[in-house]
Amino acid sequence: AQSVTQLDSHVSVSEGTPVLLRCNYSSSYSPSLFWYVQHPNKGLQLLLKYTSAATLVKGINGFEAEFKKSETSFHLTKPSAHMSDAAEYFCVVREDTGNQFYFGTGTSLTVIP
């Protein structure tokens, strides 16, 4: 069975410092993994996705994530936080058959000026 654990419900960083949002997954087979961002009162937007082509995945707005099979992790990083990065971030795993996606509980990122 698939599941996703986001290890931090809230993360605060200062503007210009690195961002690390942690995600661990459980999947029977080689998973498809995604990160989404949700700004306040908005829908969810795809940041990046892992589909086995490369372990380091680059996304929009300077974000990237590294797939580590040995650690069953897919952590999201950004070298330098910007005020506009303040949002809710969701890690998502796709079911093996492809019909369902499972969401983590989300990590709220605060960026301090």
Add this chain to the structure above:
Amino acid sequence: NAGVTQTPKFQVLKTGQSMTLQCAQDMNHNSMYWYRQDPGMGLRLIYYSASEGTTDKGEVPNGYNVSRLNKREFSLRLESAAPSQTSVYFCASIERAYLYDGYTFGSGTRLTVV
């Protein structure tokens, strides 16, 4: 702009009332989904339609029904609303799930049941 359109954006219902949430996509996607979002619980799948003419239950289907009216439209119905259904509802679509594309989400419907 192409995308997923949800209506209404906000709704207040009394316990026991019924309503239908509408969702339409103009990207010719095959699969459509309804999620609810509650604080601290992420998004949970209510129902999905892998292709036109099919619907399947997700994680939390009780109290809901769906209709895949055509390829573009996928509606969610609450027959007798309960306070536990107070939530933000998101519709999403994808061309085909096994192609690894991410969802396109609508902007959500904020529903309050009093």
